[in-house]
Amino acid sequence: MDAVGAYRGLPVENPESLQDVVVPIPQLRPRDVLVRVEAVSVNPADVGLRAGLPNSREPRILGFDASGVVEALGSGVSTLAVGDEVWYAGDFNRPGSNAQLQAVDERIVARKPASLSHAEAAALPLTTITAWESLFDHFELTSESRGTLLVMGAAGGVGSIMIQLAKELTDLRVLATASRPESAAWVRDLGADGVVNHHDLVATTQQQAPDGVEYIFSPHSRGNIDAFATLLRPFGHITAIDDAEGLDLLPLKTKSITWHWELMFTRPMFETPDMDAQKKLLAAVASLIDNKRLRTTATTVIDDFSAAGLREAHRQVESGHTVGKVVVTR
Structure with a gap:
């Protein structure tokens, strides 16, 4: 599958700081869903991780926030179905959302707000x-x-x-x-x-x-x-x-x-007994959004899900002058 990866920490102006790559489709664990990623957003956490990466022969697939569609289910999945539109913030210890497909534990994935587009939804989870x-x-x-x-x-x-x-x-x-x-x-x-x-x-x-x-x-x-x-x-x-x-x-x-x-990755990193609290809160927030009580924080949408588009998103976030969130969509 196509993805965007990094082999080492470089300034965002360097074309090699994020590169278009081809990597294997992820294998599913029993509690995983396989999501076709439609939109992601870039956070300071993404920027910091990219800039500080050690050298590697294999590309590190970055990205946390995502909105997309469930394509396949692990053997133990019970809360989601193929075709569900979902949103999530991912797991620091696993390959990220800057890819066509991503494997994510169902306990940190919820159905996205029905009233939001994938771009609008991707701004919010993390x-x-x-x-x-x-x-x-x-x-x-x-x-x-x-x-x-x-x-x-x-x-x-x-x-x-x-x-x-x-x-x-x-x-x-x-x-x-x-x-x-x-x-x-x-x-x-x-x-x-x-x-x-x-x-x-x-x-x-x-x-x-x-x-x-x-x-x-x-x-x-x-x-x-x-x-x-x-x-x-x-x-x-x-x-x-x-x-x-x-x-x-x-x-x-x-x-x-x-x-x-506060580190929102603590629950998925350590698979805490209440790991599904993130699923529940995302579901609660989706309901609040669909009832017009909350709104998306997306302010900039870059319609270029490629290394070039993601480098531009990283550049904007790294500037420190963004208001709201920067989203990259297909």
Whole structure:
């Protein structure tokens, strides 16, 4: 089958950073479905993985987010059928979605929203799982939860769906970081109650939340710990998704602030007993979308499912100036 792969980490401007390749059709495990991939999106996780790949004689097939159609079933599959239109975010330990066909465990695959195209659906799974697990697993929020949530990187993929989930499924006030007019307009349109500037985080947040905030979501933790300690109320919570090594968290101790790590790949990587929680949350979000309570975060669609098209998507995401999600479709 055709796929897009990488043999080593290279700058995205290099034509060899992502290459068109031909690889064997994946063999199915008992719980796998074989999906014909119709659209994928590119996340910072894809960009970071591509740039840091070690040298290899075999191509690494990248890609996490995908929307497509089930083509075949493993012997133990019981929740999906051939012909189902599905969406998922995949498994870090297996070949990715930048291919014609992908084998994925049924426990992390759900039927996509019927009201969305494959391109619109592909924008959402990884960021939705990350946002959902942050809000409802780590912060343990409910429909009755109150207080203020500060969403860092709010115009990006995770922030764009987190704002919607928090406003739709909790009673929180949501503050969103944005520094450019287009990103500020985007987060307000998604439902943010206020916009703050990450270049002047403490002052602009305190203007809107003088008594502090209860929750912070952080994709950018380095250099912000003192600011978080200032802004959070006692017994507040932070969930972080970045890879900032060597963080000094001691400033958080005085207020008994809790630090959570979120990695949406944990359940599939370790095949945890509740691995199908991701299937269930994707099904719940699909229902919310079909009932017009949430919307896609796709903003750029590249109609070129090839190495060239994916390099362009990686280039845009790597620029750090994207709003919403960049999707590549057939």
